[in-house]
Amino acid sequence: MSYSQRVGALLRQAGAEEGDYVKVVLDRSREYAGVLMPHHEFSDPDIIVLKLKSGYNIGLRMNEGARLEVLSKAVRKERPHRPANKSDERRRVGVLGTGGTIASYVDYRTGAVHPALSAEDLISAVPEMAELCQVEAKVVFSIFSENMMVEHWQRLAAEIADRLDSGDEGVIVPHGTDTMGYTAAALSFMLDDLPAPVVLVGAQRSSDRPSSDAYTNLISAARFCTSADAAEVFVLMHESISDTTAAVHRGTRVRKMHTSRRDAFQSVNEGPVARMDLDGKVEMLSPCRKRSSSKVKLRPAMEERVCLVQFYPGMSSSAFGALLRAHKGAVIAGTGLGHVSHELVHVIKDVVKEGIPVVMTSQCLNGRVNLNVYDTGRDLLSAGVIPGEDMLPETAMVKLMWALANSSDPEGTKDLMATNLRGEMSDRREA
Amino acid sequence: MSYSQRVGALLRQAGAEEGDYVKVVLDRSREYAGVLMPHHEFSDPDIIVLKLKSGYNIGLRMNEGARLEVLSKAVRKERPHRPANKSDERRRVGVLGTGGTIASYVDYRTGAVHPALSAEDLISAVPEMAELCQVEAKVVFSIFSENMMVEHWQRLAAEIADRLDSGDEGVIVPHGTDTMGYTAAALSFMLDDLPAPVVLVGAQRSSDRPSSDAYTNLISAARFCTSADAAEVFVLMHESISDTTAAVHRGTRVRKMHTSRRDAFQSVNEGPVARMDLDGKVEMLSPCRKRSSSKVKLRPAMEERVCLVQFYPGMSSSAFGALLRAHKGAVIAGTGLGHVSHELVHVIKDVVKEGIPVVMTSQCLNGRVNLNVYDTGRDLLSAGVIPGEDMLPETAMVKLMWALANSSDPEGTKDLMATNLRGEMSDRREA
Numbered sequence: 001m002s003y004s005q006r007v008g009a010l011l012r013q014a015g016a017e018e019g020d021y022v023k024v025v026l027d028r029s030r031e032y033a034g035v036l037m038p039h040h041e042f043s044d045p046d047i048i049v050l051k052l053k054s055g056y057n058i059g060l061r062m063n064e065g066a067r068l069e070v071l072s073k074a075v076r077k078e079r080p081h082r083p084a085n086k087s088d089e090r091r092r093v094g095v096l097g098t099g100g101t102i103a104s105y106v107d108y109r110t111g112a113v114h115p116a117l118s119a120e121d122l123i124s125a126v127p128e129m130a131e132l133c134q135v136e137a138k139v140v141f142s143i144f145s146e147n148m149m150v151e152h153w154q155r156l157a158a159e160i161a162d163r164l165d166s167g168d169e170g171v172i173v174p175h176g177t178d179t180m181g182y183t184a185a186a187l188s189f190m191l192d193d194l195p196a197p198v199v200l201v202g203a204q205r206s207s208d209r210p211s212s213d214a215y216t217n218l219i220s221a222a223r224f225c226t227s228a229d230a231a232e233v234f235v236l237m238h239e240s241i242s243d244t245t246a247a248v249h250r251g252t253r254v255r256k257m258h259t260s261r262r263d264a265f266q267s268v269n270e271g272p273v274a275r276m277d278l279d280g281k282v283e284m285l286s287p288c289r290k291r292s293s294s295k296v297k298l299r300p301a302m303e304e305r306v307c308l309v310q311f312y313p314g315m316s317s318s319a320f321g322a323l324l325r326a327h328k329g330a331v332i333a334g335t336g337l338g339h340v341s342h343e344l345v346h347v348i349k350d351v352v353k354e355g356i357p358v359v360m361t362s363q364c365l366n367g368r369v370n371l372n373v374y375d376t377g378r379d380l381l382s383a384g385v386i387p388g389e390d391m392l393p394e395t396a397m398v399k400l401m402w403a404l405a406n407s408s409d410p411e412g413t414k415d416l417m418a419t420n421l422r423g424e425m426s427d428r429r430e431a
Numbered sequence: 432m433s434y435s436q437r438v439g440a441l442l443r444q445a446g447a448e449e450g451d452y453v454k455v456v457l458d459r460s461r462e463y464a465g466v467l468m469p470h471h472e473f474s475d476p477d478i479i480v481l482k483l484k485s486g487y488n489i490g491l492r493m494n495e496g497a498r499l500e501v502l503s504k505a506v507r508k509e510r511p512h513r514p515a516n517k518s519d520e521r522r523r524v525g526v527l528g529t530g531g532t533i534a535s536y537v538d539y540r541t542g543a544v545h546p547a548l549s550a551e552d553l554i555s556a557v558p559e560m561a562e563l564c565q566v567e568a569k570v571v572f573s574i575f576s577e578n579m580m581v582e583h584w585q586r587l588a589a590e591i592a593d594r595l596d597s598g599d600e601g602v603i604v605p606h607g608t609d610t611m612g613y614t615a616a617a618l619s620f621m622l623d624d625l626p627a628p629v630v631l632v633g634a635q636r637s638s639d640r641p642s643s644d645a646y647t648n649l650i651s652a653a654r655f656c657t658s659a660d661a662a663e664v665f666v667l668m669h670e671s672i673s674d675t676t677a678a679v680h681r682g683t684r685v686r687k688m689h690t691s692r693r694d695a696f697q698s699v700n701e702g703p704v705a706r707m708d709l710d711g712k713v714e715m716l717s718p719c720r721k722r723s724s725s726k727v728k729l730r731p732a733m734e735e736r737v738c739l740v741q742f743y744p745g746m747s748s749s750a751f752g753a754l755l756r757a758h759k760g761a762v763i764a765g766t767g768l769g770h771v772s773h774e775l776v777h778v779i780k781d782v783v784k785e786g787i788p789v790v791m792t793s794q795c796l797n798g799r800v801n802l803n804v805y806d807t808g809r810d811l812l813s814a815g816v817i818p819g820e821d822m823l824p825e826t827a828m829v830k831l832m833w834a835l836a837n838s839s840d841p842e843g844t845k846d847l848m849a850t851n852l853r854g855e856m857s858d859r860r861e862a
Binding site: 144145146147148149150153177178179182183256257258259260261264304305307308309310311312313314315316318319322323326327333334335336337338339340341342362363364365366367368369370374375376393394397401 | 575576577578579580581584608609610613614687688689690691692695735736738739740741742743744745746747749750753754757758764765766767768769770771772773793794795796797798799800801805806807825828832
């Protein structure tokens with residue numbers, strides 16, 4: 001969807017283009033100045049979006065009588081082309097787009113509109129980034145994140161390894177929020193011995209609403225990449241619904257916990273690894289792997305045929321058995337401490353005997369499974385179930401995909417699942 | 432497991448029996464007085480459990496040299512049998528056990544040990560209840576809650592309807608916590624026009640730990656039944672990890688969100704309906720159905736063949752299709768606003784054409800699905816998916832079971848799913 005005829009004409013008459021600094025007068029009492037943002041495919045055709053000095057975006061309805069004038073043309077027109085070169089002292093940060101347009105558009109999933117974006121475009125859309133670092137941007141692919149498959153994780157992991165091998169001091173991965181947690185977990189296991197941080201970043205609010213979180217999240221990610229002594233896969237998003245801090249979550253511990261809030265991403269069973277304020281101050285909150293001169297080891301192999309199954313009362317044991325047998329491994333999100341019905345315990349016992357590993361997690365999400373408390377748990381242990389400890393069900397699923405492809409026998413798979421490899425589980429403590 | 436020989440002998444010598452008020456001297460500095468609680472099957476054989484005056488339970492290890500004496504015999508021995516009669520002015524409250532021992536044992540899932548409990552036993556174990564109300568207790572069945580099936584929900588609903596028909600002013604249902612949320616949702620839909628509250632109550636801490644939550648939760652449930660002007664199905668559990676307040680959650684909005692914490696049960700997408708302090712004060716926090724003289728309508732029919740499926744990246748479309756076709760209806764926990772991969776949208780389209788209704792909810796749990804924002808959502812709507820609004824995936828599954836059995840055609844099912852029947856969804860607001 002584009003602008004209405006009337007608003008289109010108004011912009012043309014004013015000579016206003018995306019990126020220009022403009023003044024809008026809606027009526028006698030409402031006047032705004034800001035950077036004209038690209039029109040969003042889902043925006044009302046009469047609404048234009050300005051990025052205010054505060055960093056907030058605001059959508060303005062251009063009713064009859066609204067006026068617009070250009071105060072200054074876009075910075076990019078004046079900025080000389082500046083190729084990356086060795087004399088540039090700014091730290092080099094890679095940006096690997098996975099879907100849609102980064103920075104200009106809040107919703108990366110509208111990629112169909114602007115599927116590719118050059119480093120220069122990015123810099124002009126988020127000029128603060130250019131002051132912080134030398135950005136090397138590339139669009140790896142451009143899909144809605146619910147269409148991410150194992151092959152996308154693998155391509156992305158390879159591109160990240162390339163960027164780090166070539167000396168980038170951090171890699172930012174703008175990503176749709178729907179499956180960002182899954183991708184973060186997958187990259188965590190695929191990338192071993194990381195020398196620098198990999199930061200997935202998304203946005204929950206589209207650009208035609210006030211205070212989109214895309215810009216602050218991207219800037220915070222760039223600051224984290226250039227200043228934090230951390231070398232893991234992280235997800236960086238707003239920490240609260242206000243615009244004051246960003247939270248940096250470990251890639252194996254994070255889950256999207258709200259459909260629309262800007263603080264949708266939450267660390268589960270641990271706190272965020274770091275907090276960043278808008279001034280760029282990084283506060284480390286938990287221990288994490290430090291930067292080093294290590295060379296990243298890429299281990300992208302994954303067994304795709306792994307299922308994640310939530311148990312519920314009355315679940316059909318025949319459908320459950322058929323589902324498990326259509327896969328090479330299964331993660332169950334059981335009830336409470338990690339339980340399923342008596343009937344299903346028998347199915348699991350048979351399936352495990354047939355060589356399909358079954359990992360138990362909890363649909364409670366918070367807390368740890370414990371298969372030693374009740375009869376059902378002990379029966380599950382006897383049946384050969386692997387306790388998922390305090391792993392998220394989604395992380396356990398991704399890890400099982402990886403463990404199956406990176407071990408040579410069932411015992412090896414079990415060992416990998418029981419070992420804390422990327423902070424995905426904590427040691428058992430007395431509850 | 433029972434007491435060790437040594438501790439057994441110590442108790443016999445002192446003439447101490449369950450329910451007696453005893454003094455225990457562990458050593459020079461540690462002396463306790465309290466009611467001797469029943470021995471728990473999972474307790475260490477050298478540990479005895481006392482209920483202190485504060486209401487807390489404490490487990491005491493009876494090492495060599497520990498002493499015990501009876502200060503006064505159990506109240507029940509002195510209490511005359513008091514049959515329910517019309518001259519009794521206390522409000523009558525039904526207690527319907529679903530598994531294990533209520534009150535004496537914290538973990539209702541240890542039913543095998545003490546499967547039945549009379550009203551008198553209950554009163555002596557939780558004497559405060561007898562001061563509050565006239566308790567009519569019955570053990571309906573005795574199973575681990577992960578073994579609850581639709582037929583158990585139906586039997587329980589019928590028993591509750593009987594109790595309310597006979598004039599009980601509230602019904603308490605002690606229940607294992609694993610599937611208590613599912614049962615609460617099922618009872619919510621099965622019981623229409625409730626004249627009085629139905630309160631499910633559980634416990635997270637076993638009786639051999641200090642500060643078990645069973646007693647305070649049960650007492651709070653009894654107080655709620657006798658004093659609150661509320662007539663829905665609720666879950667009552669600790670509001671926080673401290674022992675000061677209980678939260679009363681709507682049965683269709685509550686989910687177990689921690690494997691072990693006492694405040695594991697949380698209302699999702701709304702706050703608790705009421706808060707109770709230890710003095711018995713009820714603070715109503717949200718509107719709910721009031722008590723009335725209505726006669727409960729029992730609508731226990733349910734279609735069991737409904738599945739709940741969480742979508743994840745790389746999900747096999749053939750396994751997904753086979754699973755859905757093995758059922759009469761499906762609830763999907765999609766990503767974000769309610770999405771699945773492009774491939775699965777096609778499967779859903781076919782399945783819906785074949786007459787299997789598919790309801791979309793979000794694995795984020797918090798927030799509302801919105802199938803109008805992105806292409807994927809619009810494709811799902813075109814495919815005939817029923818938006819689950821802000822319903823919990825688990826509640827949507829239970830509701831679909833009920834809606835399929837209580838409607839005569841697909842349109843009727845869709846209408847029921849789209850209508851807020853028991854507070855399970857809220858009106859769409861501008862986000």
